Amino acid sequence: MSPEVNATVSSVVVSAVTCGLWATWLAHSLRVDRRRLRNGFLALAVVYTAVGLLGQLVALVPGGTTAMGWLSLLLFGVLGLGLLALPVFLVANGLTMVRRERRSLANLLSLLVGAAMLAAPFVVAAPVLLRAPWAVGLVVGLALGTAWLGFVFLGFVTQTLLYRRYAARVPARGVIVLGSKVVGGRVPPLLASRLAAGQAAAERLGSGGVPVPIVPSGGQGADEERPEGVVMGEWLVERGVPAGRVLVEDRARTTRENLTLGVAVLREHGTDGPYLVATNDYHAPRAALEAMDLGLDVHAVGAPTAGYFFPSAYLREFVAVLRRRPAVHVVAAAGIALVVVLVTWLAVAGL
Numbered sequence: 001m002s003p004e005v006n007a008t009v010s011s012v013v014v015s016a017v018t019c020g021l022w023a024t025w026l027a028h029s030l031r032v033d034r035r036r037l038r039n040g041f042l043a044l045a046v047v048y049t050a051v052g053l054l055g056q057l058v059a060l061v062p063g064g065t066t067a068m069g070w071l072s073l074l075l076f077g078v079l080g081l082g083l084l085a086l087p088v089f090l091v092a093n094g095l096t097m098v099r100r101e102r103r104s105l106a107n108l109l110s111l112l113v114g115a116a117m118l119a120a121p122f123v124v125a126a127p128v129l130l131r132a133p134w135a136v137g138l139v140v141g142l143a144l145g146t147a148w149l150g151f152v153f154l155g156f157v158t159q160t161l162l163y164r165r166y167a168a169r170v171p172a173r174g175v176i177v178l179g180s181k182v183v184g185g186r187v188p189p190l191l192a193s194r195l196a197a198g199q200a201a202a203e204r205l206g207s208g209g210v211p212v213p214i215v216p217s218g219g220q221g222a223d224e225e226r227p228e229g230v231v232m233g234e235w236l237v238e239r240g241v242p243a244g245r246v247l248v249e250d251r252a253r254t255t256r257e258n259l260t261l262g263v264a265v266l267r268e269h270g271t272d273g274p275y276l277v278a279t280n281d282y283h284a285p286r287a288a289l290e291a292m293d294l295g296l297d298v299h300a301v302g303a304p305t306a307g308y309f310f311p312s313a314y315l316r317e318f319v320a321v322l323r324r325r326p327a328v329h330v331v332a333a334a335g336i337a338l339v340v341v342l343v344t345w346l347a348v349a350g351l
Contacts, residue, residue, distance in 0.1 A: 040159025090114025179218020
């Protein structure tokens, strides 16, 4: 066997071992807790190393290197077109949100992110065209900052996809439905979708046609006529859930209180975990993380949300997830700032 082939086989073995180690860590992490955000990043590592391993194996086949070259070109082309289309989509979605929803920062996130993505090339190009030495630092800072946020967001998306299928199969003994604002003492469409998802889960988990206990959870806001939990409970009973299986919780004001007080109600009625919490699909990943942080045996399932509403809502959840571990992002920001200062100093000094 030639030295070149030996080197290639050796690299394949190293890649296979590396991929196996990532896969083993992912399997262990999933066994410990399916809700962990790190599962998404471990899955990305497995996919990345597996793709690299596949490329090395193909390269061992005659003509494989050429085939991988064309495949890589196609992949980068698709990714490039996707990155060009993404900001346009986000801006269009943001404009739809402006027309259909109240104007708040949370509802305008997709518009703001899309506009920032469109403006970024011009922000970078302007100082470069002016031949300003500090422009190099600006470019590096934007690139590193975008790469960090993009990496974290990709891990969040991957974990969302991994967790969604598992949560729907959890053998829960009780269901909690997270409340949201009621309008005129009635359940609006967004909340109705949560209640419908919770009812479906409770009926699926029940036996003999009797659903598991279901807790509609929500207190009374300053602009609400009655507690959310009470209105939600009435909605469930009107749609066929036995009144004895509806355990109203009417004090919670935050997601954490929904979880802690909802679990307390179920335990008071003799229902032990695990539990399911029903919310909207964009909110389910963070609700599961909140439950994990609280040490509760609770998993989250999501009800469908209007397509135009999802991007801004999901970005809002991502921002909330970033705030869970501020120290990590502060360290990353400090590292990026250090690199920017160093690169700028070298550029200004002409080195």
